[in-house]
Amino acid sequence: MSSKFLKNIAIIASLLGFIGVSSGCALLPTKLQSTQLSEQEVHSLFTEKTVISQNFKTGTISASYYTKDGKVRQYRKGKLRTGEWRVKKNGQKCMQMQSKQESCRVVKLEKDGLYRKYKPDLFALQPVVVYHSFIADNSLQDDSNSSRKTVQAKYENMALQYYLAKKGYSPGPADGVWGSRSRDALQKYQVANDLPIDGSPSQKILMRMKDM
Numbered sequence: 035m036s037s038k039f040l041k042n043i044a045i046i047a048s049l050l051g052f053i054g055v056s057s058g059c060a061l062l063p064t065k066l067q068s069t070q071l072s073e074q075e076v077h078s079l080f081t082e083k084t085v086i087s088q089n090f091k092t093g094t095i096s097a098s099y100y101t102k103d104g105k106v107r108q109y110r111k112g113k114l115r116t117g118e119w120r121v122k123k124n125g126q127k128c129m130q131m132q133s134k135q136e137s138c139r140v141v142k143l144e145k146d147g148l149y150r151k152y153k154p155d156l157f158a159l160q161p162v163v164v165y166h167s168f169i170a171d172n173s174l175q176d177d178s179n180s181s182r183k184t185v186q187a188k189y190e191n192m193a194l195q196y197y198l199a200k201k202g203y204s205p206g207p208a209d210g211v212w213g214s215r216s217r218d219a220l221q222k223y224q225v226a227n228d229l230p231i232d233g234s235p236s237q238k239i240l241m242r243m244k245d246m
Contacts, residue, residue, distance in 0.1 A: 068142040068150075076121045076141055079149070079168060086166040086193040087151075093241045097189035099172055106131075109186040127151065139163075166193040166240075167208070187235075191216070194235050197243045198223060 071079065080100040087096050098108040100119055106129065108115045117131035122138060130136035140152045140159055152159035169192060188210035195208040198219045206215035217233035223243070224231045 067145040070125055071141045071143060071149075072125045073121050073123055076125055076127050079141070080119070080127070082170070082172065084169045084171045084189060086169070086189050087163050088166060088241070089163055090161050093237070095166075095186075095190050095193070095237050095240065097186050109189075112186060167196045169208075190237065190240060191235050194220070194240050194243070197240070201243070 081102050082100065084097060084099045087098065088094065089096070094110060096108055096110040098106055100106050104118050104120055106117050106119045108117070108131070115131050117129060117134075119127065119129045121127055125141070126138040127141050128136050128138040137153075139162065140154075141149060142152060142159075143149055149165040150161045151163040151165070153162050154160075169189070191210040191212050192208045195205040195210075195216055198205040198216070199208070201223065203219035203222055204215065205219035206213065212235055216235075220235065220239070221231050221233040223229075224233070224239075227242075229239075229242075
């Protein structure tokens with residue numbers, strides 16, 4: 035094949051990817067039927083919420099609070115990051131954390147009831163983040179009485195309690211407090227799945243519980 039032909043193929047592929055992102059109808063894995071969120075829907079979902087999310091590639095859990103004036107505070111691995119966020123007219127959610135460049139991604143509601151964030155690839159949208167829960171709580175705005183690790187652990191516990199309840203166990207309210215009910219519920223889950231029984235929350239057990 036000539037180099038000119040290959041170059042033309044690359045240009046066409048790039049245009050197809052761009053059209054897919056702009057129209058919200060990019061190719062997706064057939065097992066996931068999804069709906070791209072509108073600008074208004076993204077604002078409603080994230081504004082003044084603490085959002086528990088998980089990176090597809092690394093499995094890292096983050097807790098982020100989105101203000102209505104476009105600010106975001108995020109705890110990840112016990113460290114605080116700050117930045118800004120906005121939503122474009124086409125519904126893409128854009129974030130710029132500290133000195134990094136702004137990145138804009140598509141947010142979709144999947145057939146399984148979960149929200150995922152996608153980045154454009156050559157012929158499809160690739161999932162980068164799954165959102166575990168959206169909590170009407172602004173504790174991340176003021177961490178003066180808590181260490182950063184404690185604050186993040188609270189929201190990881192909330193996500194774990196949410197999934198325990200979703201799977202039919204009874205951890206009590208998803209408030210981040212790991213009491214006897216949550217411990218008993220996790221132990222029952224561990225017994226049912228042939229796991230070491232300790233009833234202790236962790237990122238590892240949360241990642242296993244939520245099949246990404």
